[in-house]
Amino acid sequence: MPQICDKCGALLTNFRLPLPVDCLSSSRDLTHLLASNEVPLDSDLPLIRDIISSGESRVDILSSQIHNLQVNLTQLLRCRDDTANDIHRHRAILSPIRHIPPELLCGIFLLTLDGNEDTSKKPPWYLGQICRAWRHSALSFPNLWSSITVPSVSSGDSGLVSLVEAQLLRSAKAPLDVYWRNIRTSINPHLAGIVLAHCGRWRSLCLEETQSSPSSYPLNWLGVVRGHLHGLERLETNIAATIGHVIIPDVFLSAPKLRQVYLTNERFGHPSPAIMLPWNQITHYRGKSSPQDHRRILADAPNLVTCTLTFMNFTGFSPNTTVTLPHLRCLSLGEPRFLLQLTAPMLSELVSLSNPPSSIAALLPFVQYSGCTLTKLVLMRCTIGPELISALRGLAAITYLLVEASNGGPHSTLFDAMTISGDPSDLCPNIRFFAYGHRFRDYAWDHLFAMVHSRFPSTNLAILRIFHDGTMNPPEAWARLQALRDRGLDAEYLGRLRTVRLLESVRIV
Template sequence: MIGMIQTPLPPVPHQSAVSPPPDLLHLLRSNEPPQEAQIPVIRDIISDDKNRISLMDAEIVSLQSQIHNLNATLAQSLQKRNDAQLHALQHCSILSPIRRVPPELISEIFDRVCGGEPGKRLPWYLGHISRSWRHTALSLAHLWSSITVELHLSKTDVLLASMEEQLRRAAHVPLDVHFPDVRTDMDAPLLNLILRHSNRWGSLYLNRRRRLSHDTAVLDWLRPIKGHLEQLVRLEVPHYWITILDIFSTAPRLREVMLTDHHLRESPSSILIPWQQITHYRGTYGSGRQLEILEQSPNLLECALGFQGALSVTSNTTPTLPHLRRLTLDLHTAVGNITAPVLEDLLLSWSNPQALAWAQPLLFRCSSTLQRLALRQSIICMELIPVLRGLPLLAHLVLEYSAGTGDAQTDFFNAFSTAAATSEPPVCPNLTSIVYGYRFKGRSSKDAFFAMARSRFRPISADYRPLSCLRLYAVRYTLSDSMLSRMALLKDQGFDAAFLDERESEFLGENLFVF
């Protein structure tokens, strides 16, 4: 019976083959005919072999039957084991911690996975994890609000169906619309679908992957959306070879305009913006136009400014930005024309002595409000000391090495120490956090830096607040054992000192005031 183990049959006794007489051996090795007396003997040998073959065939059939029965039994046992394993896993899932994650935390996870930037995965995949996750993904309309308009013409039907489903699930949430590769001839069905919903656009991203031969991508197909951008808050156009007609000047809620990338490359030359209502701006233009934009933008809270053209160009325009809190600058002589009376965060993308001299008027005017300063690609030298001395409220300093001799570094760190003997006012007496992108020239500069750090953690003078946090990252080279041991010594002394890892260093590139 299949599925039951049968008692194996006793093995068939093997009989040895009859050995031919010696006088027959030569017949096996030649073609000679046998003698009459040899024929009966040969027939007996053949009969004996046939009998043994019959017995072995019977034994083989018996063994094959046993193997078949064992395989059937093994298959049943394996199936029972798999069923038991699946049953156990199903019950283990009842105890899974994921069942106890509150819906608001699941929503936060989905926001981080799906939201924020173009190219993020849509929540289609999240519904495969569990029934509750699927229900959460389907119930959160804002997860579906990021629309990417790609132009794979061979997949137009699939993209169209996907976009229609997204628009339905996004309900009435403002849409984040991304065009990663704009061109003059856009796919009509996709374009018509998304343009019909322009009154729901909350943000718009227009990019161009490759430069056109005539250096422009005229977006005539955007004309229908003019006057229908009631909810548009953010516009991002990071490439200057995209030409934009008068489309956004009538967007009543537009507040954020990003007209270049984080490297402050050239901005689109043709674009009309309602500057008087803009609160966040990033762009790169000639100094004259840049200052005119600032003068028209009294409500700016945050901006990043790149400058084109000759450094010697002067302007009588002196914009005052009464609400500006954060400013990023690609240094230019025009920087000295800007007044920001409540500025708190300042990032200088290049900070050699000449650039600092251009920024001195601005720094002087905001010395009583500036709390966070980032000096990228800095020449570490004594010229930095009077700049920092003029910022008494500075609490957070990001300093990145670009150049500087070993002696200049040593002198700077000695002067930056709280133990420096001087009749001058203290240097950054309220500093509580330092991030340093380091590269040391010689042992003396390294010794001076760590002596300065210890003095800042435990100030010798009562004029200084103690440093609470020190972070280092390596500029263009790897960590050495010497640096590791010196930082370990600071930590052993109870100080909050650590290296930024690779991910944190990359994050620092765009978020300089988070550590």
């Protein structure tokens, strides 16, 4: 068994260096034989055989010593790895994460879920897979179990019922976010009963039905929550049905904290169901309905701060008296002509989803008689023409402008009008963010970059986005965009995927 040196830690062996090569050679010079093909003399043969024999012995000795060294090296490597692993295991004892309070640890985990999962639609059953200490913290942290998905189950599926019961137990007294799937087709009485029993803790409620039905159906099972929705703050519906086919009882009239109501999904796929709500306390609203219904809702909701309106049918609608929304800050709507129904003196952000010339003409009168100061304007599917330029000329306070053109031109007309020279008549001189795009190939690059250069850096234009929702590769623009970036402007050309993301992010305020 080899010994270890107490000074350097190396293994001690009886290793002995081999003799030098010249010590094994004879004093007789045989170089001339090694460097030629001469036949050796008979007197040289015994010496040559001795050299070969002694060399073979020396090779055997060296091979044995190399083997011993390899064995010792393997032992040293194994010993080093074991020691390093031992250090790592003991260092973990001193890790700061052991001193993080369970509340903070679960909060970090909850933020991670919010960034990567839709926690309102997927309960975290997988928490049992994390380490034991964290699992204990997770099981004892109610907020991690507060997103309840009511699954579509048959009456005999007791396994999912038990899981929901366990989650409700672990949620303790935390506010609940309840996502109710298939509200018409698959209501398990036992499952519905245990979730409805906790309605006093509901913070948000989402009702979804993806299967349309030609006949009406009442949600009578919701009646038991009437008068008990003390903590409900948000109501969301996504129901594939014609207006009037879903009958929702008036259980939300007595929800004192209800502020946010979203009666269609973010893509406006389904119309808003008929529902009675305490509109005078609602601050956030999204809906898809007729102009008449929207007008009635807004007349009853004077405290709206943000609002998104899309319309089922605008044909034949004529404005009469206007509705005043004194607190409205952000508005997104599918038809700008509806602005003629509104007065919003505090409005600062406006998103218009469709902008033919006749609709754009309603924009400036609305701003003028409302007396509002728009700073952000998004015009999607917009017709480029004199109506747009006229509207922009009256919006001097705009700092954020996004225009998605719906026609093939004349883009140069808009860019020329937006080129500034320092005169009081300059169009939107305070713009800091400008985004422009369309699905046609002609971008009028010379006019566009001339406009940008006139605004940067004279008015501190900070961000420029050129986008295209088709397939286009503008090599003539790359060098110019790079030159702008070199000067300090945040300028980019967005491809198809990033264009879709940009437009989706601004559709709803």
